[in-house]
Amino acid sequence: MRQFLIAGNWKMNAGPKEAKALADQIAESWEDKDTNSEILICPPFVSIPFVVKRFRDTGLKTGAQNVHTENNGAYTGEISTEMIHELSCEYVIAGHSERRAYFFETDELVAEKAKKISDSGLKPIVCVGEKLDERKNDIYRDVVKNQTEAVLELLDSSDASQLVIAYEPVWAIGTGETATPEQAQEMHAFIRNLIADEWGQEASESVRILYGGSMKPGNAEELLSQPDVDGGLIGGASLKEESFSEIISIAESIDK
Numbered sequence: 001m002r003q004f005l006i007a008g009n010w011k012m013n014a015g016p017k018e019a020k021a022l023a024d025q026i027a028e029s030w031e032d033k034d035t036n037s038e039i040l041i042c043p044p045f046v047s048i049p050f051v052v053k054r055f056r057d058t059g060l061k062t063g064a065q066n067v068h069t070e071n072n073g074a075y076t077g078e079i080s081t082e083m084i085h086e087l088s089c090e091y092v093i094a095g096h097s098e099r100r101a102y103f104f105e106t107d108e109l110v111a112e113k114a115k116k117i118s119d120s121g122l123k124p125i126v127c128v129g130e131k132l133d134e135r136k137n138d139i140y141r142d143v144v145k146n147q148t149e150a151v152l153e154l155l156d157s158s159d160a161s162q163l164v165i166a167y168e169p170v171w172a173i174g175t176g177e178t179a180t181p182e183q184a185q186e187m188h189a190f191i192r193n194l195i196a197d198e199w200g201q202e203a204s205e206s207v208r209i210l211y212g213g214s215m216k217p218g219n220a221e222e223l224l225s226q227p228d229v230d231g232g233l234i235g236g237a238s239l240k241e242e243s244f245s246e247i248i249s250i251a252e253s254i255d256k
């Protein structure tokens with residue numbers, strides 16, 4: 001059975017001071033609990049050391065939101081997998097829709113990042129998802145297929161258990177609008193079938209596919225209960241300990 005991954009993406013929120021306080025609250029709620037779910041926070045780079053420090057020996061995990069494909073060199077403003085590894089992070093997000101939209105990351109670059117993350121012994125969380133016009137024009141499956149297949153071509157079926165894909169319909173991110181459980185399940189099953197076609201059924205069953213896009217306590221149960229939804233990549237609701245913890249508690253109560 002796939003373990004739920006409940007991941008908070010703080011985006012460009014929570015500098016060191018705020019991150020320390022929030023990590024402290026989250027740790028206080030979950031550090032002594034033997035949870036079935038994996039709990040992860042991806043803070044901004046500058047806040048990672050503070051979250052790592054607070055989460056040490058608690059079982060709670062820390063990740064990064066982005067990475068460069070080179071180990072080091074003249075890439076002003078960039079961060080490498082080696083650096084993230086040194087900070088004891090376990091996961092790195094690649095190809096979030098905000099990076100695709102504002103920093104022009106292509107499917108190919110996102111796939112290269114996923115490969116680099118994986119080769120470095122870190123676990124990639126690769127984001128895929130269509131924009132509103134792509135859904136309205138009924139090309140959303142093609143968009144998600146291209147995004148997913150670019151990654152599957154560079155990685156290998158032996159990477160399956162370390163790979164996480166986050167299906168995040170762009171029209172649902174930070175908008176308060178959420179995909180219905182049926183829409184989410186349809187796309188999660190579609191992605192899993194793409195993986196099965198490339199890597200085989202067994203490998204496809206071990207890839208975790210998270211849902212992202214206005215997940216909150218009020219809709220988490222329906223979404224997380226879907227057979228192919230293996231957790232959440234949570235933005236806004238992860239910035240408050242109460243709502244993030246509530247989603248974790250919901251995940252803990254679901255028996256699939």
Ligand SMILES: O=C[C@H](O)COP(=O)(O)O
Pocket residue numbers: 009096168172173174175176212213214215233234235236237
């Ligand atoms: O990475 C997280 C997603 O973009 C979802 O963000 P949101 O929960 O604020 O809609």
